[in-house]
Amino acid sequence: MKKIFTLIKDTLLSQMVTLWGVFMKLFDRKDTVEYPDEQPYMFPRWRGRIILSRDPDGEERCVACNLCAVACPVDCIALQKAEMEDGRWYPEFFRINFSRCIMCGFCEEACPTNAIQLTPDFEMAEYVRQDMVWEKEDLLIDGTGKYHDYNYYRIAGMQIKGKDKGEARNEAAPVDVRSLMP
Amino acid sequence: MTVLFYLAGSIAVIATLAVIVQTNIVHALLYLILSLLSVAVVFYVLGAPFAAVLEAIVYAGAIMVLFLFVIMMLNLGQHTREQERGWLLPREFAMPALLAAILLGQLLTVISGTDHVIHYQRVGVLEVSALLFGPYVLAVELASILLLAGLVSAYHLAKKQ
Amino acid sequence: MNLDIGSGLTIALILGVVIMVSALLITVERRLLGFWQERLGPNRVGWGGSLQVVADMIKIFTKEDWVPPFADRFSFVMAPAIIMTVILLSFAVVPFAPNIGVIDSNIGILFILAMASLGAYSVMLGGLSSDNKYALLGSLRAAAQMVSYEVFMGISLLGVVALSGSFNLRDIVAAQEGLWFVIPQFIGFVIFLIAGVAESHRLPFDIPEAEQEICAGYHTEYSGMKFGMFFVGEYLGLVLVSSLITVLFFGGWHGPDFLPPVLCFALKSIVFIAFFILLRAAIPRPRYDQLMTYGWLFLLPLSLINLLVTGAIILL
Numbered sequence: 001m002k003k004i005f006t007l008i009k010d011t012l013l014s015q016m017v018t019l020w021g022v023f024m025k026l027f028d029r030k031d032t033v034e035y036p037d038e039q040p041y042m043f044p045r046w047r048g049r050i051i052l053s054r055d056p057d058g059e060e061r062c063v064a065c066n067l068c069a070v071a072c073p074v075d076c077i078a079l080q081k082a083e084m085e086d087g088r089w090y091p092e093f094f095r096i097n098f099s100r101c102i103m104c105g106f107c108e109e110a111c112p113t114n115a116i117q118l119t120p121d122f123e124m125a126e127y128v129r130q131d132m133v134w135e136k137e138d139l140l141i142d143g144t145g146k147y148h149d150y151n152y153y154r155i156a157g158m159q160i161k162g163k164d165k166g167e168a169r170n171e172a173a174p175v176d177v178r179s180l181m182p
Numbered sequence: 183m184t185v186l187f188y189l190a191g192s193i194a195v196i197a198t199l200a201v202i203v204q205t206n207i208v209h210a211l212l213y214l215i216l217s218l219l220s221v222a223v224v225f226y227v228l229g230a231p232f233a234a235v236l237e238a239i240v241y242a243g244a245i246m247v248l249f250l251f252v253i254m255m256l257n258l259g260q261h262t263r264e265q266e267r268g269w270l271l272p273r274e275f276a277m278p279a280l281l282a283a284i285l286l287g288q289l290l291t292v293i294s295g296t297d298h299v300i301h302y303q304r305v306g307v308l309e310v311s312a313l314l315f316g317p318y319v320l321a322v323e324l325a326s327i328l329l330l331a332g333l334v335s336a337y338h339l340a341k342k343q
Numbered sequence: 344m345n346l347d348i349g350s351g352l353t354i355a356l357i358l359g360v361v362i363m364v365s366a367l368l369i370t371v372e373r374r375l376l377g378f379w380q381e382r383l384g385p386n387r388v389g390w391g392g393s394l395q396v397v398a399d400m401i402k403i404f405t406k407e408d409w410v411p412p413f414a415d416r417f418s419f420v421m422a423p424a425i426i427m428t429v430i431l432l433s434f435a436v437v438p439f440a441p442n443i444g445v446i447d448s449n450i451g452i453l454f455i456l457a458m459a460s461l462g463a464y465s466v467m468l469g470g471l472s473s474d475n476k477y478a479l480l481g482s483l484r485a486a487a488q489m490v491s492y493e494v495f496m497g498i499s500l501l502g503v504v505a506l507s508g509s510f511n512l513r514d515i516v517a518a519q520e521g522l523w524f525v526i527p528q529f530i531g532f533v534i535f536l537i538a539g540v541a542e543s544h545r546l547p548f549d550i551p552e553a554e555q556e557i558c559a560g561y562h563t564e565y566s567g568m569k570f571g572m573f574f575v576g577e578y579l580g581l582v583l584v585s586s587l588i589t590v591l592f593f594g595g596w597h598g599p600d601f602l603p604p605v606l607c608f609a610l611k612s613i614v615f616i617a618f619f620i621l622l623r624a625a626i627p628r629p630r631y632d633q634l635m636t637y638g639w640l641f642l643l644p645l646s647l648i649n650l651l652v653t654g655a656i657i658l659l
């Protein structure tokens with residue numbers, strides 16, 4: 001008798017409870033976000049489309065150090081160093097193949113100048129595969145991205161025209177080695 | 183009605199012939215099912231709808247499914263077709279064909295003796311059941327005991343030690 | 344033309360409506376499943392997703408209709424046609440309203456059982472001719488499942504037959520004038536419901552095509568419109584089982600007087616169709632051996648006892 005009771009409880013009652021529970025879901029709020037009509041909230045640190053930012057003075061931040069290209073696990077960054085007359089380095093071309101990029105963010109971690117940054121934009125689908133390769137013109141933006149105050153040439157000790165050694169922020173004047181003579 | 187009867191009857195005969203000469207076993211089974219279904223139609227035309235439907239349910243619907251089931255388990259491939267083709271050689275075929283021809287001749291003489299009018303007599307479900315559970319109840323019970331014996335032995339064979 | 348049992352117009356109407364409803368169910372089911380899973384379901388094509396079925400049709404018709412070179416061509420092409428034919432034929436005996444139907448047969452229930460048992464061939468041949476191990480496994484399962492559940496389906500109906508004293512579906516509906524058979528035959532109803540799900544192999548009993556275990560089961564190798572026919576055949580089966588439940592246990596076209604009989608029938612059937620979709624959304628799939636054990640050790644004795652008790656009550 002007890003066995004029959006448990007059988008009925010297991011086979012019928014529990015199924016009925018399940019059916020009722022699922023049926024009541026009809027009146028619940030739906031979790032679907034109707035995407036193209038309704039944009040989902042993207043978090044600021046979402047790793048999406050890659051940009052190259054400029055420093056507060058409006059110059060390119062990238063110094064063509066190639067660290068991002070080295071860090072990239074899928075080797076999708078290619079760039080070539082060039083130098084301006086004032087001694088600044090800059091990338092002659094800077095190319096990211098987004099059909100390979102896995103949005104890992106390692107390039108952003110590796111960059112010493114905060115030039116390369118990932119943004120919360122993900123709508124990058126293209127019909128032609130070649131269109132997934134972005135050049136510097138496509139990547140470079142006019143703003144500072146996520147880091148507003150950082151300016152590499154004002155902080156680092158590198159010498160350029162108009163800023164000699166020792167003139168960077170918090171930088172002591174270079175030591176005159178001859179003054180160290182006993 | 184008579185046209186239907188002869189049509190279904192000839193389909194049954196042709197399908198049964200095809201069962202014998204088909205080398206692909208699945209196709210042969212399909213022909214057998216076709217033959218059973220046309221026999222069901224013959225029953226219906228003769229006024230026995232109950233028998234017709236039972237023919238379809240039991241023979242075409244259940245027993246043939248089990249046949250097909252067994253064929254699936256046996257994994258018969260191309261080699262069985264060759265084997266079948268071997269059996270269909272005239273040399274192998276002559277003796278059974280001769281015997282069957284004699285039988286057919288006997289059948290024809292027996293049939294030709296009686297008159298050929300087909301009697302359409304509607305036998306409904308109620309009449310069949312009344313007969314089955316009236317005069318023939320003993321036969322029904324015996325048949326069910328036979329089935330029960332089969333059931334018990336199948337259970338015994340399938341039981342784990 | 345007059346709208347009467349067996350007139351050409353009625354037959355054409357019934358065929359058209361039944362096929363249309365089954366095709367529409369593709370969308371309806373997806374939307375309902377969505378709601379029951381706290382999603383929205385397809386709502387892009389047309390107003391509220393109503394044209395989704397057209398999109399699906401276009402897709403399925405323009406797909407490549409491929410017969411694998413290793414398949415047994417004859418059986419492979421036959422299989423999807425069988426299921427459509429068999430289920431559409433079953434609709435012939437269903438009484439939709441007092442004057443709407445295809446034939447008025449006094450072996451109606453038996454005819455439907457016969458058609459259901461022939462339906463097993465579609466699934467079996469589909470799997471066997473594909474020459475694919477998953478398809479074969481699927482059709483093996485289908486064969487055993489369908490043959491077993493036919494038994495309980497038949498026996499569970501016998502209570503209704505005994506109460507109404509006829510195999511004719513119209514007589515059965517007429518016999519439910521005062522009391523729907525679901526009340527005296529509740530156990531029969533439950534068994535028929537379960538067996539009906541198993542016969543049309545829909546979730547939770549879609550063991551022959553269990554995606555997670557055996558790809559897509561018997562229709563693994565099918566594509567294009569042949570797959571579409573299996574697909575629509577499944578929905579046709581769903582409509583058939585729902586309308587049969589309505590006819591056999593819920594009084595068919597009987598209902599409040601202000602509703603036309605055929606509307607009563609349709610409403611009741613729609614409730615059952617929705618219920619079957621709910622079953623799909625809610626209940627997980629049992630294992631194959633569980634299904635078999637459940638059928639033979641629980642449903643068979645239960646249906647036999649139900650039949651015995653019904654017979655005893657009628658005799659007393």
Ligand code: SF4
Nearest residue numbers: 072101102104105107
């Ligand atoms: S996000 Fe990762 S994969 Fe993409 S460019 Fe940067 S390092 Fe390479």
Ligand code: SF4
Nearest residue numbers: 062063065066068111
């Ligand atoms: S983006 Fe950053 S890491 Fe990459 S080359 Fe430019 S400065 Fe170096």
